[in-house]
Amino acid sequence: MTSLLEARAIDKRFGGLQALSGVSLSIRKGEIYGLIGPNGAGKTSFFNALTGIHPPDAGVFLLDGAALPTERPQAVVARGIARTFQNIRLFRELNALENVMAARHRHTRAGLWSVLAGTRASRAEERACTEKAHALLDYVGIDRLAGSLAHSLSYGDQRRLEIARALATAPRLLALDEPAAGMNATETAALGELIRRIRADGVTVLLIEHDVNLVMGLCDRVAVLDFGRKIAEDVPAAVQRDQAVIDAYLGGGRHAA
Numbered sequence: 001m002t003s004l005l006e007a008r009a010i011d012k013r014f015g016g017l018q019a020l021s022g023v024s025l026s027i028r029k030g031e032i033y034g035l036i037g038p039n040g041a042g043k044t045s046f047f048n049a050l051t052g053i054h055p056p057d058a059g060v061f062l063l064d065g066a067a068l069p070t071e072r073p074q075a076v077v078a079r080g081i082a083r084t085f086q087n088i089r090l091f092r093e094l095n096a097l098e099n100v101m102a103a104r105h106r107h108t109r110a111g112l113w114s115v116l117a118g119t120r121a122s123r124a125e126e127r128a129c130t131e132k133a134h135a136l137l138d139y140v141g142i143d144r145l146a147g148s149l150a151h152s153l154s155y156g157d158q159r160r161l162e163i164a165r166a167l168a169t170a171p172r173l174l175a176l177d178e179p180a181a182g183m184n185a186t187e188t189a190a191l192g193e194l195i196r197r198i199r200a201d202g203v204t205v206l207l208i209e210h211d212v213n214l215v216m217g218l219c220d221r222v223a224v225l226d227f228g229r230k231i232a233e234d235v236p237a238a239v240q241r242d243q244a245v246i247d248a249y250l251g252g253g254r255h256a257a
């Protein structure tokens with residue numbers, strides 16, 4: 001299997017804190033790849049470096065062998081990387097459909113301004129955009145809630161809406177930051193099925209998750225961060241047996257994932 005995303009020696013520092021130290025990893029096409037580690041290990045910093053929110057100080061990300069312009073977040077999206085956030089970031093006062101359409105508009109040719117100007121081409125594009133947004137809501141299982149305001153949705157449905165928004169940019173790599181946070185066991189199991197389906201439909205998945213059962217049941221391979229360094233990378237069963245990983249989760253008085 002060839003690699004879709006390669007991280008080479010990624011460093012990220014916040015003031016005196018080294019959040020990421022020389023992190024290298026390679027995610028294969030079609031894989032569900034887990035990124036785990038104790039609280040504060042650097043998982044979200046890795047996502048933020050990848051998606052250009054906090055570009056790396058050193059190192060490079062390669063997508064299909066070409067360097068990602070992490071200093072330009074929109075260009076990273078355009079290259080085919082989409083993400084969700086640990087702290088849900090929806091337009092709270094827009095409904096579910098509008099949230100997906102807003103993400104989709106950034107992706108369409110006409111753009112928001114020509115839609116507002118109401119040209120014929122833009123009206124056709126607007127119709128297509130609405131249909132696509134409904135299809136995405138249906139795909140994640142919440143089209144019945146299309147007209148509901150984002151902030152009125154249950155936590156689990158907000159997380160599904162975030163995934164629909166991310167998929168609206170037609171990514172090749174979907175990066176999910178703790179998608180099961182706040183979900184009950186039934187919702188988590190359903191989320192696992194959705195992630196499997198996303199992969200089956202050709203999207204590679206990078207997953208940060210604290211729910212160990214979900215990670216171990218879902219991921220093809222898992223990397224473990226501790227204090228900003230990668231300490232293990234293997235299939236889930238091997239990672240669970242890895243002594244350095246066990247020590248990281250037990251050590252330091254930090255909250256284990």
Ligand SMILES: Nc1ncnc2c1ncn2[C@@H]1O[C@H](COP(=O)(O)OP(=O)(O)OP(=O)(O)O)[C@@H](O)[C@H]1O
Nearest residue numbers: 014017019037038039040041042043044045046086
């Ligand atoms: N924007 C920032 N400014 C300053 N420090 C930051 C910033 N982002 C992350 N950090 C610090 O970098 C370290 C790694 O944090 P990060 O959020 O990446 O860890 P994490 O593994 O995602 O943790 P958690 O599981 O708790 O979400 C932490 O010490 C955190 O305080």
